């Protein structure tokens with residue numbers, strides 16, 4: 001099988017976007033396993049990665065169903081090239097140090113949690129079912145990353161500096177999380193309106209940063225493009241690694 | 255398994271060599287062990303028993319942790335989402351095994367920090383098997399099938415080992431290891447039912463992992479020190495050679511079912527003994543790998559040290575934060591009372 005591109009209806013696009021978010025983030029977190037600062041974190045980051053991978057699989061399976069061309073979760077994950085990936089730029093950023101990984105997880109979980117909680121009431125039954133499971137998982141991701149951010153911010157001088165640097169570095173990718181969703185999907189109650197999630201995100205960020213004694217960076221120019229396939233450089237490398245076997249042995253079953 | 259440590263000479267810590275145990279307590283201890291009583295952390299035990307077990311359990315823990323590396327090498331490249339999830343969960347299980355085992359070792363009086371320090375300084379050993387590289391996806395199948403398979407052979411008897419915390423940890427761990435073994439075999443089966451290239455990949459993995467897997471059981475009985483005492487204390491229940499033979503007998507038919515050939519021209523079934531006879535193991539290779547000259551010894555230790563060093567600031571932050579919280583909690587009621 002060579003590279004595939006999908007004719008994306010608004011629903012297919014929206015489902016793919018969430019699936020790609022989960023897969024790309026799971027991939028990054030899985031890179032820590034065996035290399036984390038302590039054994040407990042090897043396990044915890046591995047758990048979060050597994051949750052996200054599970055969410056990605058449910059969403060890809062649904063995307064394939066929405067497309068209706070008999071494709072599988074693996075076709076969608078392994079046979080699309082970077083410009084067809086719809087994930088947020090934030091989630092493809094390299095792990096950096098532990099502070100960057102935690103900040104990335106926190107900033108995204110703080111919006112993903114209200115996203116899934118709202119989507120539990122989706123008019124789309126499949127999305128509502130996925131949301132019911134994901135909501136519980138992401139609640140833990142949010143709690144875990146917030147606790148770490150507080151420890152790092154209010155820990156040592158060095159950990160404080162690293163946590164603040166990570167926030168300053170990744171903040172430019174947060175605007176994209178609130179970019180408008182397809183108006184019709186929102187109107188029909190399929191997916192939450194991203195703008196409606198913002199007040200809760202702001203409040204969570206404010207509360208955790210205050211406890212972590214960290215400063216909220218200024219909302220400057222925001223990097224966008226992930227949802228339309230205009231990515232940062234690291235994504236191509238990630239996919240080259242992730243997709244290599246499927247590409248090298250087309251059509252094989254694993 | 256990762257019980258290769260049992261074959262190292264027990265020189266004892268400085269000053270305890272030649273320590274003579276109270277004969278009466280020793281006799282009572284030996285009688286309890288002989289009666290299959292479990293020894294618990296607060297029970298009296300001979301120093302040599304404590305030392306041998308600490309070494310064995312911590313070596314087992316280190317093996318689980320270092321063992322995360324060769325398989326972790328393929329998490330980002332797993333060829334399907336189902337395989338990726340299974341591999342990630344497997345590597346995570348191994349980390350969990352490391353955690354339980356460190357906890358079991360700690361009950362004998364050595365802290366996890368000290369044990370990890372022994373690993374990072376090169377003083378403590380881990381299983382030789384994890385010094386081999388994972389070069390293709392088939393290696394993930396071969397490791398599950400052979401390495402977890404060999405670990406199970408070794409560890410099932412340890413579920414009845416005399417030291418309670420270790421025996422209990424083993425019961426839980428063995429369940430997961432047999433799941434890993436089936437999963438690995440299933441990867442091999444899928445490859446062998448796949449394309450010619452996939453089958454060749456599976457064969458190549460068997461060629462590279464077969465002999466190192468046999469070495470996991472440690473040196474031949476004739477060269478193995480301390481087996482007698484470990485057997486009497488029920489730390490060990492079968493000899494290296496007996497377990498190795500059991501593994502070969504179980505594994506060879508599985509390999510044949512896959513349609514693979516074992517890289518041993520001397521392999522033959524003995525109709526009289528009903529055992530598979532196998533060729534001479536290259537013990538020089540085994541000694542070299544244990545001495546640090548395996549293909550990946552340096553890389554494995556470097557990876558562990560790097561994770562430890564680069565994570566130091568995180569662990570310090572967690573400690574500093576916990577101390578601040580504690581201080582604040584201690585200060586709050588006092589302020590309220592004033």
Ligand SMILES: [Fe+2]
Pocket residue numbers: 318347348351427431
């Ligand atoms: Fe294990």
Ligand SMILES: [Fe+2]
Pocket residue numbers: 255256318351405427431
């Ligand atoms: Fe094990």
Ligand SMILES: [Fe+2]
Pocket residue numbers: 348402430431434
């Ligand atoms: Fe295992």
